[in-house]
Amino acid sequence: MRCYKCQRDGHGKDMCKKPATVCVRCGKGGHVERDCSADPHCVNCRGDHAASSKTCPKFLEEQAILCYKAENGGTFQQAVSQLWLKSIKRFQPVLMLVPSRLSFERS
Known part of the structure; x- marks a missing residue:
């Protein structure tokens, strides 16, 4: 949902501050x-x-969240959390390659 007042995603014009x-x-x-x-x-x-572009990455992200919510139920925030966990699991093999401690030499 995009606000038609501030053009931001996540609320409608009636709730815009x-x-x-x-x-x-x-x-x-x-201007308009x-x-x-x-x-x-x-x-x-x-x-x-x-801001109205259907190719906007933020718009596409929100659409994915809404689809997940429609298929699985729950709140918007629960859908965000679940999709975030799925993305972390997808990158876990890459994260395992990153050293857990970095050492910096002082000059």
């Missing part, structure tokens, strides 16, 4: 998208696309 509306295209206040000629800038991931 920002005082002013932000342009979905450039992420700045004081139809009047914007600035380069696109996503307020969610800082990418070079509008």
